[in-house]
Amino acid sequence: MSTAIKVENLSKAYQLGTIGTGTLSRDLERWFAKVRGKEDPFMTIGEANDRSVKGASDIVLSLNNISFDIQQGDAVGIIGRNGAGKSTLLKLLSRVTSPTTGSIKVKGRIASLLEVGTGFHPELTGRENIFLNGAILGMRKKEIKRKFDEIVDFAGVERYIDTPVKRYSSGMYVRLAFAVAAHLESEILIVDEVLAVGDAEFQKKCLGKMGEVSKGEGRTVLFVSHNISSVRNLCTTGLLLVNGSLKAASTVNNVINEYVSTKKSSLVWEGRNGDDAIVITKTFISTNNKTEAFFTSDEIIITINLEILQNLGEIGVGFNILSSEHSPLARIFFNDYNDLNTLAIGKYEIIFTIPSYSLASGSYEVVFDISLPGIKKVNSDKVNLGFELSSESLIGNRYYNENVPGFNSLFRPNWFTVANKLQ
């Protein structure tokens, strides 16, 4: 086994705020420092990129002095919270932007999929776009020709191949785009969260294809995803990024455990988030008990305070519950079981209750989804919450099963009714 990618002391600095005003003088200052062989006056080495803390300089290191090796044939999962530097790392690896310091050495051809369908032109037909997209990703024309039938077959769009892609459904569009990328002949494949789109069947197909690529063909795969269970399924090793630094590089299970344990629960958010029609002012999680801790025996109450400022059509107020591994467990809306579809102008408190003995112990995320259905999502991620459930009794205990990662007994509902003695 040999090293496929060697990353040494890699850093990437970004400037915060606007770049327009005053940069000419700043550019000159920086240039003058460079000419004299001095350090960049606007870069403070060592300042971490923690977006929640205001830093002293307006230059942040999105990646801070990272070094690691990736062996050939490894499937590497890169995990971390939003803004941890995952995408920056992928951008550097795919040569979209260049590092501030350090180096990356690569053996073999890199194909990167930071987005599916890059360069697709809506007016061109599926056939024309396969060639254009393939060429953008670095394939030669004859290579695409050779794989053309395979690509069309994988995407399942034979009937539409001579139709402009603007007439495609979004699912077909994504399928075609992924199919082109999946058939690249490269030693290293970099994939960023593209699997978040497309239907479940196709997602499975993509994951299968990626597994095939890394296990069967011995190619190196780098995979960034928020979905921890697909990282666990696909990858053999993992990298954990925290605020731009490399926190852990080990087997995928170790890295995921490390990641899960660094997360904190947040029970309340207050502020103003939204637009000129709906503003969310507070989200919080509470229980019917009087203590700080949450138990499986408690009713868990999720409350959203919001202000409706305009008369609106249909609105959606709800949330998703995600497991500690980011697998979605439930999606709940306030109008699912009744004919409440809109709210008049005014202030509201919207309460959801998760009955006691529903969820097993563990940590959960509550990802809110307040939207004008089919038009736009109103809230941003900052209103999201998380909570930790423990069990006082044996009820709701969680039994880890090493063979079934991710989905082991998250639901512990109280469905027992009666034990009738029949004889």
Next chain:
Amino acid sequence: MNEKLTISNQEWDLEIKPQNSAFDLHLSDVWKYRDLLGLLVRRDFVSFYKQTILGPIWFFVQPLVTTIMFTFIFGGLAKISTDKLPPPLFYMAGITAWNYFADCLTKTSTVFRDNADIFGKVYFPRLIMPLSIVLSNLVRFGVQFLLFLLVMAYYAFHGAAFHPTWAIALFPVVVILMAAMGLGAGMIISAMTTKYRDLAFLLAFGVQLLMYATTVIYPLSAAPPKYRWLIAANPMTELIETFRYGFLGTGSFNWPALGYSTLATIVFLFLGTIIFNKVEKSFVDTV
């Protein structure tokens, strides 16, 4: 030290480092991606006329209407000399040639902004994009040039007094020089607009003004002697003059002037490529 460098070069196929040399132009990479160049040109051509009624005829409309306007305003109202040529023919020669240069310049100058989404997601030699613009415009120029030949044939049939000269053989050179100049200047501007957007606004009317400083609507011989040197200092002037001299037999053609234009083009192209190459590495962060 040198030995160590060779070993590591053999071992790794690619090394990504902060500051590559400004002269490392990845030209071999550009060659590797030549298929992409062809496909981009095809894309531009096909997508231009899809869902239009007139289709490729649109290529004719602009030069035709401009020629009629110029004939009316500059020939009819202002009565500017056209070197004894039929005015429509004179203007069309200038417009066809100038349009090619102007299109190359303006389209290239926004290449980073127009392609920010693609550039931000996938690597390919960035030089491919401006090259594809120049080639796409060449297709367009070819069509408009055909129109010019048709107009020429019409006037020849009606016995207008013009005589193509040997300089017609310089036509390919003139086209290449115009393309290279548009490309070079466009790349310089494109690289600078990623940081200072003001230049984009400046360019919009800058090109218009530049047209009047070039011999598009008047022959160099009609320029006031006081300002003639200024107009001749514009490297585009001699290219238009050579074009006109070759096809229509009038205009002030001379070798030193053409040599000057060639030199200017080389300087523009060289500077443009270097600056473009330098900016492409980090523009994703600033655009």
